[in-house]
Amino acid sequence: MAFAASQIVRGFSSSAVRNVVIKNVTIIGGGQMGAGIAQVAASTGHSVTLVDTSDDILKKSIKLIEGSLKRVAKKKFSDKPEAGEEFIKKIVQKVSTSTDAESAVQGSDLVVEAIVENLKIKQDLFSRLDKLAPSHTIFASNTSSLSICDIASSTNRQDRFGGLHFFNPVAMMKLVEVIGTPATSQDTLDSLLDFSKVLGKTPVSCKDTSGFIVNRLLVPCMMEAIRLYERGVCTCCFYSSFKHPSSFSPIPLTLLIFCFSNLSGDASKEDIDIGMKLGAGYPMGPFELADYVGLDIVKAVIEAFKTKDPKNPLFDSSDLLNKLVAEGKLGIKTGEGFYKHK
Ligand SMILES: C[C@H](O)CC(=O)SCCNC(=O)CCNC(=O)[C@H](O)C(C)(C)COP(=O)(O)OP(=O)(O)OC[C@H]1O[C@@H](n2cnc3c(N)ncnc32)[C@H](O)[C@@H]1OP(=O)(O)O
Numbered sequence: 456m457a458f459a460a461s462q463i464v465r466g467f468s469s470s471a472v473r474n475v476v477i478k479n480v481t482i483i484g485g486g487q488m489g490a491g492i493a494q495v496a497a498s499t500g501h502s503v504t505l506v507d508t509s510d511d512i513l514k515k516s517i518k519l520i521e522g523s524l525k526r527v528a529k530k531k532f533s534d535k536p537e538a539g540e541e542f543i544k545k546i547v548q549k550v551s552t553s554t555d556a557e558s559a560v561q562g563s564d565l566v567v568e569a570i571v572e573n574l575k576i577k578q579d580l581f582s583r584l585d586k587l588a589p590s591h592t593i594f595a596s597n598t599s600s601l602s603i604c605d606i607a608s609s610t611n612r613q614d615r616f617g618g619l620h621f622f623n624p625v626a627m628m629k630l631v632e633v634i635g636t637p638a639t640s641q642d643t644l645d646s647l648l649d650f651s652k653v654l655g656k657t658p659v660s661c662k663d664t665s666g667f668i669v670n671r672l673l674v675p676c677m678m679e680a681i682r683l684y685e686r687g688v689c690t691c692c693f694y695s696s697f698k699h700p701s702s703f704s705p706i707p708l709t710l711l712i713f714c715f716s717n718l719s720g721d722a723s724k725e726d727i728d729i730g731m732k733l734g735a736g737y738p739m740g741p742f743e744l745a746d747y748v749g750l751d752i753v754k755a756v757i758e759a760f761k762t763k764d765p766k767n768p769l770f771d772s773s774d775l776l777n778k779l780v781a782e783g784k785l786g787i788k789t790g791e792g793f794y795k796h797k
């Protein structure tokens with residue numbers, strides 16, 4: 456990856472336009488997304504400060520970055536392992552860590568938030584940072600499902616606030632959704648689009664609607680897969696009749712026998728995954744992807760959609776998903792989700 460800090464011309468609400476270099480980026484949240492965003496920002500020459508709540512978490516974030524860079528270096532420097540080591544070292548050196556978000560944003564041109572998917576917590580964070588960040592600093596959220604407008608409402612810089620939605624794994628996924636609210640200035644949008652390109656990504660512009668483009672299509676599909684699998688487990692007909700009394704209908708005995716005997720659902724999760732990979736060309740099946748993304752994230756996304764559109768059956772919750780999350784089985788990050796991971 457080439458080193459090239461982004462040269463971005465940005466206008467301000469007055470007619471004055473000045474050249475601003477997005478050089479210093481603060482990323483809040485050092486989980487799988489924050490670490491990935493830090494990696495690509497550092498790899499493209501930006502100075503990065505990665506913030507999380509403890510030094511132990513931040514050590515794990517750096518390990519995540521190193522692990523991903525090792526995979527990149529293995530290909531890029533296949534015949535020169537020392538050059539690969541040097542490459543990793545140089546990039547990691549561009550990432551400093553901090554547990555003090557308020558201090559970290561003070562020299563920042565762009566703040567990208569990638570913390571827990573919870574509106575109140577994101578609003579509290581941005582409201583605190585708004586008082587300390589320089590006036591030119593752009594704020595962006597990597598939220599999967601929450602309204603950018605709702606998050607930005609906790610600040611006094613709604614013209615300099617947008618969504619910057621990366622995909623997992625950030626090092627590999629080429630897309631970034633750039634989201635503007637009615638209050639986001641064109642200069643801010645241009646800066647976010649330019650920044651995404653400098654990171655080597657392809658940005659698409661989205662309105663501030665539930666799930667933007669990709670998650671609005673992807674997550675209901677994932678939930679349909681879970682329902683398809685869970686249907687038999689939940690003795691479907693009785694269960695859904697209680698859940699949706701208006702749809703109750705007498706169930707023939709043969710169907711009931713089928714339901715109770717078919718306790719592993721309409722298909723196994725393994726077969727659903729194979730089906731979507733080989734039949735629809737997905738790189739991962741829906742259960743593999745849910746484990747990869749994190750079941751807590753999938754649950755938070757579908758709940759956020761439901762809050763905005765309560766009557767839409769595509770946004771119904773899943774008892775199986777809720778149970779796994781309550782048990783702390785969040786997918787790869789905790790070692791077990793729909794599948795067990797080493
Ligand atoms: C919910 C949110 O808001 C939005 C989201 O993020 S939704 C999730 C979006 N993401 C997806 O849909 C991911 C779907 N999966 C994939 O695209 C692929 O499975 C994948 C790229 C993750 C891995 O590819 P796959 O072929 O399955 O596995 P694997 O052979 O291990 O990796 C392929 C290549 O990617 C590289 N790679 C995979 N993960 C990597 C990482 N984290 N860092 C660096 N390189 C990585 C590997 O080194 C390998 O490189 P090579 O082929 O050149 O040797």
Ligand SMILES: NC(=O)c1ccc[n+]([C@@H]2O[C@H](COP(=O)([O-])OP(=O)(O)OC[C@H]3O[C@@H](n4cnc5c(N)ncnc54)[C@H](O)[C@@H]3O)[C@@H](O)[C@H]2O)c1
Nearest residue numbers: 484485486487488489507508569570571572598599623748
């Ligand atoms: N997982 C995905 O595939 C994916 C993809 C795109 C977007 N997102 C979004 O990105 C965000 C982060 O997701 P993730 O999967 O990286 O989660 P994660 O659980 O892996 O990481 C979140 C990190 O934020 C930290 N954190 C929580 N509250 C904090 C605070 N107040 N200050 C500083 N750090 C704090 C946590 O300690 C944790 O390390 C969420 O909004 C999620 O919806 C996730």
